Amino acid sequence: MYGDAQSAIMSTVDLEELPGVGPATADKLREAGFDSYQGLAVASPGELSNTADVGESTAADIIQAAREAADIGGFESGSDVLERREQIGKLSWGVEEIDDLLGGGVETQSITEVYGEFGSGKSQVTHQLSVNVQLPEEHGGLDGSAVFVDSEDTFRPERIDDMIRGLPDEVIADSLDAREIEGEPGDDEAMEALLESFLDRIHVAKAFNSNHQMLLAEKAKELASEYEDSEHPVRLLCVDSLTAHFRAEYVGRGELAQRQQKLNKHLHDLMRVGDLYNTAVLVTNQVSANPDAFFGDPTQPIGGNILGHTSTFRMYLRKSKGDKRIVRLVDAPNLPDGEAVMRIEGGGLMAE
Numbered sequence: 562m563y564g565d566a567q568s569a570i571m572s573t574v575d576l577e578e579l580p581g582v583g584p585a586t587a588d589k590l591r592e593a594g595f596d597s598y599q600g601l602a603v604a605s606p607g608e609l610s611n612t613a614d615v616g617e618s619t620a621a622d623i624i625q626a627a628r629e630a631a632d633i634g635g636f637e638s639g640s641d642v643l644e645r646r647e648q649i650g651k652l653s654w655g656v657e658e659i660d661d662l663l664g665g666g667v668e669t670q671s672i673t674e675v676y677g678e679f680g681s682g683k684s685q686v687t688h689q690l691s692v693n694v695q696l697p698e699e700h701g702g703l704d705g706s707a708v709f710v711d712s713e714d715t716f717r718p719e720r721i722d723d724m725i726r727g728l729p730d731e732v733i734a735d736s737l738d739a740r741e742i743e744g745e746p747g748d749d750e751a752m753e754a755l756l757e758s759f760l761d762r763i764h765v766a767k768a769f770n771s772n773h774q775m776l777l778a779e780k781a782k783e784l785a786s787e788y789e790d791s792e793h794p795v796r797l798l799c800v801d802s803l804t805a806h807f808r809a810e811y812v813g814r815g816e817l818a819q820r821q822q823k824l825n826k827h828l829h830d831l832m833r834v835g836d837l838y839n840t841a842v843l844v845t846n847q848v849s850a851n852p853d854a855f856f857g858d859p860t861q862p863i864g865g866n867i868l869g870h871t872s873t874f875r876m877y878l879r880k881s882k883g884d885k886r887i888v889r890l891v892d893a894p895n896l897p898d899g900e901a902v903m904r905i906e907g908g909g910l911m912a913e
């Protein structure tokens with residue numbers, strides 16, 4: 562699914578060959594980010610009908626034809642499922658106890674939600690994983706690039722610098738080699754070149770509001786498609802924070818349904834990137850701080866049920882003494898709930 566066959570389909574896609582799609586509809590579809598049969602094949606009729614201004618039954622026909630053209634969407638054999646699952650990569654936090662909790666690390670083809678109160682370390686996790694994803698597999702990485710959708714102006718290159726310097730010397734030495742940078746761990750020039758090389762493989766975009774953030778999910782898909790066959794495919798898509806804009810813009814109870822619907826679409830767009838390009842999707846979420854809020858329990862992530870059902874792994878971060886953080890796995894398929902401890906140090910996330 563991630564190989565040559567797919568890129569062949571994607572490069573020759575002609576939406577106007579689909580039934581009921583004229584030039585105007587094709588333009589609307591492309592504008593909305595539906596530029597491949599794969600994307601259309603996994604859309605819902607309601608979603609397509611809204612974005613392309615076609616009736617629901619036409620939308621259903623388009624989806625069906627796209628599924629046939631892309632040869633996906635129907636039943637697949639157990640061995641196809643196995644083959645796809647065999648491609649799932651596991652991305653290490655660099656903290657053994659947490660990787661163990663996760664059965665190896667953050668999975669590609671899944672959404673992982675990290676939630677917790679302010680200062681609990683959510684943004685630190687997104688930074689650390691944007692570094693780790695670039696490491697070779699023997700050091701817990703996926704030899705990939707990262708896409709970082711930043712909705713709270715939280716991305717800090719300086720933090721990436723700290724975290725690279727905080728890697729074990731052996732990992733730094735191997736990274737220098739892999740990037741053909743001359744010098745030893747700790748050499749000023751070598752470390753600067755290394756930082757630049759890591760930053761080059763983190764694609765950051767600021768989201769100014771929720772609509773812009775949704776658009777950036779589409780852009781992320783384009784980037785993932787562009788890098789699919791490169792040496793460093795997009796293996797991590799971070800959204801920090803997933804919910805802040807939605808929460809700020811849709812305030813009253815009357816707007817709750819609309820907010821959930823938008824969030825739902827956004828999550829499905831993100832999931833699609835994960836599925837199509839074998840990417841780990843990592844989203845952050847705050848807990849409700851207002852005891853009178855609609856979601857009243859202050860230990861509950863905001864976003865309610867939709868988020869709960871869509872994210873595959875949910876992790877709850879809690880402050881403990883000093884730089885200690887307790888990481889709780891709240892919900893995961895085939896894994897027991899449990900807790901692990903880490904520290905947030907100058908050099909990044911560390912074992913206790």
Ligand code: GTP
Nearest residue numbers: 677678679680681682683684685686847905906907
């Ligand atoms: P909100 O986005 O406000 O909800 O918080 P968050 O969960 O994203 O918290 P964040 O990841 O920003 O964590 C902030 C905490 O990380 C700080 O309270 C520090 O404990 C730690 N931290 C951040 N930067 C550094 C640093 O440069 N050095 C050290 N030692 N710790 C840091």
Ligand code: MG
Nearest residue numbers: 683684713715
């Ligand atoms: Mg943050």
